[in-house]
Amino acid sequence: MFRLLLLALSCLESPVFMASVSVSRSKPVGIVGGHRTPPGRWPWQVSLRTYSYEASSWVHICGGSIIHPRWILTAAHCIQSQDADPAVYRVQVGEVYLYKEQELLNISRIIIHPDYNDVIKRFDVALMQLTALLVTSTRVSPVSLPKDSSTFDSTDQCWLAGWGNLLQHVPLQPPYQLYEVKTPILDNKSCKRAYRKKTSDERKAVAIFEDMLCAGTSGRGPCFGDSGGPLVCWKSNKWIQVGVVSMGTDCSNDLPSVFSRVRSSLAWIHQHIQ
Ligand SMILES: *[C@@H]1O[C@H](CO)[C@@H](O)[C@H](O)[C@H]1NC(C)=O
Numbered sequence: 001m002f003r004l005l006l007l008a009l010s011c012l013e014s015p016v017f018m019a020s021v022s023v024s025r026s027k028p029v030g031i032v033g034g035h036r037t038p039p040g041r042w043p044w045q046v047s048l049r050t051y052s053y054e055a056s057s058w059v060h061i062c063g064g065s066i067i068h069p070r071w072i073l074t075a076a077h078c079i080q081s082q083d084a085d086p087a088v089y090r091v092q093v094g095e096v097y098l099y100k101e102q103e104l105l106n107i108s109r110i111i112i113h114p115d116y117n118d119v120i121k122r123f124d125v126a127l128m129q130l131t132a133l134l135v136t137s138t139r140v141s142p143v144s145l146p147k148d149s150s151t152f153d154s155t156d157q158c159w160l161a162g163w164g165n166l167l168q169h170v171p172l173q174p175p176y177q178l179y180e181v182k183t184p185i186l187d188n189k190s191c192k193r194a195y196r197k198k199t200s201d202e203r204k205a206v207a208i209f210e211d212m213l214c215a216g217t218s219g220r221g222p223c224f225g226d227s228g229g230p231l232v233c234w235k236s237n238k239w240i241q242v243g244v245v246s247m248g249t250d251c252s253n254d255l256p257s258v259f260s261r262v263r264s265s266l267a268w269i270h271q272h273i274q
């Protein structure tokens with residue numbers, strides 16, 4: 001039976017993954033299928049936190065990216081509601097380990113894409129404004145956004161990073177080092193076909209819209225806790241963020257994962273960030 005498990009769940013459940021340190025015997029093999037990331041390789045990668053009373057700490061719920069010294073891009077489903085109080089979030093920047101003694105940054109404003117649809121996950125993107133400008137360095141710097149005209153396909157070198165589960169039921173273990181995986185982009189047709197084929201029940205079919213982008217192959221891709229993180233591709237001598245982790249069926253990545261296509265939200269992003 002095909003069941004749609006949104007990576008969105010990660011958001012709600014990763015504090016649980018955090019609090020219950022269930023030691024797994026499985027060998028860690030990935031973000032899924034990836035490896036540990038050295039410091040400074042993805043200087044825009046951030047960890048989004050909310051306070052857990054159970055853990056008495058600010059726990060990781062989602063990934064995100066620095067797109068401007070004052071702004072973070074993440075997935076709308078990580079925030080849930082436009083009315084969300086910015087004070088209940090914190091952001092960690094410039095670090096490959098979670099939960100080091102490090103000052104977390106505050107948020108002053110949250111903007112969810114006006115066309116975000118919670119059910120079918122269209123325009124699953126949100127902006128968070130930091131209370132203070134970031135000081136950029138080799139470990140903290142914004143990622144480039146694509147141009148309106150740029151396209152990306154399976155020939156591009158694209159990577160995903162995150163602090164999500166290594167396998168469906170295997171949370172990241174201390175010291176919680178960031179993982180990365182090379183993730184090929186899939187063309188729209190193949191992605192739609194893959195989802196149609198897997199879903200015999202039309203009513204449960206996941207619709208892939210123009211504002212979405214598919215990437216990942218079997219055993220390589222995002223899992224719970226990676227939501228909101230950036231998919232970046234190397235083009236014109238720089239890293240460009242093409243997607244935001246949105247949803248998937250499970251962490252086996254038998255089906256490609258679905259990302260919000262950054263290009264589709266460019267006008268909205270530029271409207272808020274000059
Ligand atoms: C974030 O906000 C809290 C609560 O208002 C405050 O105590 C803390 O100093 C702020 N942190 C930063 C880095 O501004």
Ligand SMILES: *[C@@H]1O[C@H](CO)[C@@H](O)[C@H](O)[C@H]1NC(C)=O
Nearest residue numbers: 151152153186187188189210
């Ligand atoms: C997929 O669809 C988008 C949006 O219509 C289009 O811009 C893009 O070129 C297509 N990409 C691929 C790889 O098929």
